[in-house]
Structure formats: C-alpha cells, structure tokens
Amino acid sequence: MKLNRSSRMAAVALAAGLLLTTAACSSDSSSGSGDAAAGVADGKPLDPNATVTISIDCAPGADQAAGKANYADDLALFKTKYPNVTINAKPYVGQCEVPAQQTAQYKAHDETGAFHAYFTDRDATLNSGDAQDITKYVNDETLPGFSSMLPSVKDNMTVDGKVYALPINYYTTGLVYNRDLFKQAGLDPDKPPTTWDELQAAAKKISALGNGITGYEDYSGGNTGGWHFTSELYSLGGKMVTADGKKAAFNSPEGKQVLKRLHDMRFTDQSIGATPVTQWADAFPPLATGKVGMFLGAPDVVKHLIEVLGADPKAWGLGPMPGATGPGNSLGGGDLYYIKKGQTPNQIKAEIAWINFQYQTPDSGQFNYARAKTLAGSSKDPVAIAIPQPYFWAAESPQIKAITESLKTNGNLPLSNYDPYIKNPTKSITEPPAAQQLYKILDTAMSAAMTDANANLDSVLATAESQANQILANQ
Incomplete structure (x- = not known):
C-alpha cells in the first residue's frame, strides 16, 4: 500500500x-x-x-x-x-x-x-x-x-x-526515568531501582545535582493522586478494597508506608519538589526539560515526552514498578x-x-x-x-x-533502554471498584503527604477510609 x-x-x-x-x-x-x-x-x-x-x-x-x-x-x-x-x-x-x-x-x-x-x-x-x-x-x-x-x-x-466496550489501549505501570540524570548522579542507567528503598536513595543522589533538579515527582490532585497512591499500594502488596468490594482496605501498613515515604522524600530528603503536581499533564514539562529524574507511568509517557514536548528520544529509560524487595505488582x-x-x-x-x-x-x-x-x-x-x-x-x-x-x-527508538521494563514483567492488578471516586478521596491524602510538613498521616488515611466506605456501601 x-x-x-x-x-x-x-x-x-x-x-x-x-x-x-x-x-x-x-x-x-x-x-x-x-x-x-x-x-x-x-x-x-x-x-x-x-x-x-x-x-x-x-x-x-x-x-x-x-x-x-x-x-x-x-x-x-x-x-x-x-x-x-x-x-x-x-x-x-x-x-x-x-x-x-x-x-x-x-x-x-x-x-x-x-x-x-x-x-x-x-x-x-x-x-x-x-x-x-x-x-x-x-x-x-x-x-x-x-x-x-x-x-x-x-x-x-x-x-x-x-x-459493552472495545479496548484501544492497555498498560501496566512502571518507572520512567531520565538516563542522562542517572549518569550525572553516578547511577547506572541500565539498572534502575527495583525497590522503593532503592528509588528513594536514587532520588536523593539526583536531587544533589542541584540546579533545580529533583529526583522524583508524584501526583497529588485531579484524581491522579489517588491513582498513583493505588499503584504504589499495589506495588507493596496492599489492597484498595476487601475481597467482596464492600469496604476500603487501604488504611493498612502498606498504605501508611506509601504516604510516609513520600512525606520523607519531600520534607526530609527534599528529593520531591515543592510545587504540587495536581493534574495529569503537569508532570511532563519538568520531565521533558530534565528537571525531574523519575516518575511512575505507563510506557506511553515516553511517547508523550518525545512527540508532544520534543524531549530527546535517547534520554528515557523504563524500569519495572518498584516493590518492597524487588519489582512489585503493577496497576493495570x-x-x-x-x-x-x-x-x-x-x-x-x-x-x-x-x-x-x-x-x-x-x-x-x-x-x-x-x-x-x-x-x-x-x-x-x-x-x-x-x-x-x-x-x-x-x-x-x-x-x-x-x-x-x-x-x-x-522501530526508531533505542529498545535496549526499555530492557529493564520488558525483561521484568510484573503481575498486573486491575483498578478497584468506584475507582475515580476513591481516587478523588485519596488525592487529599497524597496532597497532605507532599505539601504539609506537619500532616497527621494516620488521621488523613483514616478519614479517607471512612469516606471510601460510604461510597463502596452504595455500589
């Protein structure tokens, strides 16, 4: 043709x-x-x-x-x-x-x-x-x-x-990272972090480069905050809802760990920037301009960075979703x-x-x-x-x-850059019932973790749990 x-x-x-x-x-x-x-x-x-x-x-x-x-x-x-x-x-x-x-x-x-x-x-x-x-x-x-x-x-x-519907896209979440910043920070761009401890340590090294560069960014609004909370919860083995789908299950050790780590990265390590990322598109300009080292996302994030924002095609790597002791479960x-x-x-x-x-x-x-x-x-x-x-x-x-x-x-992209993602397939877990409603509730928790140095994260998560239970009871 x-x-x-x-x-x-x-x-x-x-x-x-x-x-x-x-x-x-x-x-x-x-x-x-x-x-x-x-x-x-x-x-x-x-x-x-x-x-x-x-x-x-x-x-x-x-x-x-x-x-x-x-x-x-x-x-x-x-x-x-x-x-x-x-x-x-x-x-x-x-x-x-x-x-x-x-x-x-x-x-x-x-x-x-x-x-x-x-x-x-x-x-x-x-x-x-x-x-x-x-x-x-x-x-x-x-x-x-x-x-x-x-x-x-x-x-x-x-x-x-x-x-009722026909699919046009299907994804599993992984780690999008800037290979150039990895090299500058003394990190191996062919070996991205596969645990959250490794990610936190890498983010500190990247942030130490200065010049307004931060190691990691995450969402805290527009339903995207709750979406990423869910992804990070799954990666640690946590659950959003009970097996029958009638009650929230995220007020758990894993859920608390998600918020505490982000709070520590923002206010102790200062490896998350001070500007909240509250909408889907807000995350990408800092990535495209080399101001952020790592971000959780599907592979199409790389496509967006290259085609829409003109980022260097060779700069991007993909790794598996980090977990507790190795690659974790991935939100599909x-x-x-x-x-x-x-x-x-x-x-x-x-x-x-x-x-x-x-x-x-x-x-x-x-x-x-x-x-x-x-x-x-x-x-x-x-x-x-x-x-x-x-x-x-x-x-x-x-x-x-x-x-x-x-x-x-x-293909016209450096496929070897994506080997860590391709060669480390992770278990995909589907999104929870009433997902967008739960995500909206959990935006508040993610925002508290990354914008309030004095946030009572246990209280914030308990409030979100109560609100989520009301929603799930009406499903």
Missing part, C-alpha cells in the same frame, strides 16, 4: 469527504443516517456499501501533529473500504478525558456515537444508561482476535457476560470506546469497524509502524515508534506476532 507523506495526509482526508471537527456531538450519531437503511442487529460485519454517518471523540488534536496527520490518513484509508461511511471525529488537546467534564457529559447524555472512557470509568459509564450492549455484534469476524484477548482486558469490556489500566445507545445497527457496525481498523489491526491505524517510519523520516515533528506497551492479545496470538515483526523492522 502506498504511504502518504505527512504534508498530504490532511488533504487526502478532506478530499475523501471526511470531517475532522471540534463540534461533533451525540446528535450526529444518535439520529441515524437519513439516506441509508438501518441495517440488521447481528454478528455480521458492516456491508461495505452501507451509507452511514457516525461520530467519535478523542481524535488527536492540534498539540499532536504526527498523530493528527496519521489519523487523517487513516480516515482516508478507511474510506477506501467503506466509501459511504462518514466519520465526524472530535479532536482533543491535552488529556482526552477530564473527570469533571466526563461527569457533566454523562449527566447531559451528549456523548458521541463511540465515546472514550478509561477502565476505571466502567461503573459511571454503565450507570449513565448511555452504553449499548454490543454482545451480538462482536466476534472474531467483526473483531479479529477477539477470542485471543487477555482476560484482564476482557474483564473491562464486559459485565455479566455482556460486551487502559482506554476503551463505548457505543452509545439509540443508534442504528449500521451505525454500531460502522463504529466497531472503525475502532477495529484504527486501534486493533496489525499494520493499520495505531499499529501502522511502516507509515510511522515514513512520517518520521519526512516530518519536522518527532515521531516515537516502538514504545513497549502491553497489547490486548495473548502472546501467541497472530496479532502479537505480526506487531512484533513490524516493530523489529520499523
């Missing part, structure tokens, strides 16, 4: 009659296509001749030049297979999903036809009443590789055996698309076809590494290829085998 240069991608998409608009909304998707039959609600793929208009959110926006160009190209390529499908794609800038905005969207019921959510949003999404049961539409014909998807992924797609999560209720069968089939094409097909969409390599060679904008990321399928699946071969041919 001939690949389009980045300068032509947007034009190709527009010439194909596709719309990339900031105004796409649920009215596009729920009203149906006025000049096409509704279609049949079954497990057959979309008829290539069907005429249908759909809408989808979370398309790359103005801050993602490479991603935006690729997406436009993919829309055009999809049009060659489904010439009568029009996709209204709603772009985003910064973070695709902001919890407060999502809550308002669910309340107003104004989602796009296919709408983004995180694994943590399942309860809120289903409680909104807007998610369509797509079980009858999904199989190995409409979604090749469906039967080979990992159990941890399928668990987040389904409820009571019914399929990801992104999904739900399908909105009230659409015609053909709209649902078209959305499934697009999601499969763009996010789940080797050598296509996000896995089109050959195209990405061509773009990297011709574009002034940085393009990161071969970020190690857990995918949706079992290791022996045809999908994983095809993706692995493509990366060997087309």
